[in-house]
Amino acid sequence: MEEMKDTLADEFEDKEARRQYAVDFLNAHIALQIKALRQQRGWSQTDLATRAGKHQSQISAMEGIDFRSWKISTLMQLAEAFDLALTVKFESFGQFLEDSLNVDRESLERPSFDEDPAFGEEAKAQRDPRRKLRRLAS
Amino acid sequence: MIPFELALPNLGRTGRVDRILTDWELEDYERRALNVMLTVLFRADHRLAVGSIIFKEKEAGIYYAKATGKIQLRPRLCRGPERPNEEVTFLVRAIEKDRKTIPPDASRRAVVMQDRVTKDPTLRKRYKAVPYSKSGS
Numbered sequence: 001m002e003e004m005k006d007t008l009a010d011e012f013e014d015k016e017a018r019r020q021y022a023v024d025f026l027n028a029h030i031a032l033q034i035k036a037l038r039q040q041r042g043w044s045q046t047d048l049a050t051r052a053g054k055h056q057s058q059i060s061a062m063e064g065i066d067f068r069s070w071k072i073s074t075l076m077q078l079a080e081a082f083d084l085a086l087t088v089k090f091e092s093f094g095q096f097l098e099d100s101l102n103v104d105r106e107s108l109e110r111p112s113f114d115e116d117p118a119f120g121e122e123a124k125a126q127r128d129p130r131r132k133l134r135r136l137a138s
Numbered sequence: 139m140i141p142f143e144l145a146l147p148n149l150g151r152t153g154r155v156d157r158i159l160t161d162w163e164l165e166d167y168e169r170r171a172l173n174v175m176l177t178v179l180f181r182a183d184h185r186l187a188v189g190s191i192i193f194k195e196k197e198a199g200i201y202y203a204k205a206t207g208k209i210q211l212r213p214r215l216c217r218g219p220e221r222p223n224e225e226v227t228f229l230v231r232a233i234e235k236d237r238k239t240i241p242p243d244a245s246r247r248a249v250v251m252q253d254r255v256t257k258d259p260t261l262r263k264r265y266k267a268v269p270y271s272k273s274g275s
Contacts, residue, residue, distance in 0.1 A: 003267045004267040017170060020167055020170050020171075025174055025177075028175075028178045029178075032178060032182060032186055032190055035189070036186060039185060039186070060189075064190055064193075065175065065190055065191050065204060100177070102181070103177075104182065104183070105185075105186055108186075
């Protein structure tokens with residue numbers, strides 16, 4: 001959808017426009033990522049609600065792209081339920097434009113800690129020799 | 139899901155077609171909300187879209203889309219009709235005000251339009267982004 005990207009880039013020249021897009025895309029992105037993460041784990045909305053200490057109706061509302069009442073504390077509860085880290089950062093509009101267009105399933109899914117290749121047995125086996133080398137060098 | 143829109147000949151303006159989304163007269167902030175919804179809908183698969191971007195209506199096969207923001211745009215659409223997991227077709231313009239749909243029979247009208255577009259697929263056109271910012275024009 002290159003024409004959409006070009007249209008958005010033109011519209012970002014206007015401060016009010018880029019402010020609105022930033023808010024609307026943020027809301028949509030969080031909602032879709034919660035849903036993608038839940039579906040990735042094969043959980044129902046009730047499953048996620050139970051794990052996050054929420055009601056199913058709250059999860060349903062949060063998965064809608066028009067949900068706007070985000071709280072960091074709620075997002076942290078969801079991150080804990082998914083066994084993920086929550087990151088919040090400020091971003092340039094150029095990078096934001098790129099990121100906002102990436103809401104396909106693959107770009108939204110994240111592995112939980114147990115599935116994370118950075119922490120599996122294989123990763124541990126690679127870390128151990130490096131540690132031994134550092135000990136020998138010191 | 140690739141967004142298409144119904145494009146019907148406008149009898150009041152000879153030689154013109156009236157596209158449901160493109161020719162919808164909206165304020166800039168409403169158009170932006172619509173653009174966000176269509177952008178994320180385009181990137182989402184049907185399992186992600188249903189229940190987050192588009193929502194089932196009681197009329198069989200009809201959905202409404204939610205555009206975020208202070209204005210409640212709720213255009214009616216159907217999946218497909220030819221490739222229901224890959225495409226959607228917007229059929230009727232609608233908004234929600236004070237928890238009421240305007241026009242109130244939007245979904246029933248959508249059923250009629252869905253039937254028309256199923257019988258004549260040339261009535262639908264691929265949606266293309268519309269630049270609406272006053273500063274950009």
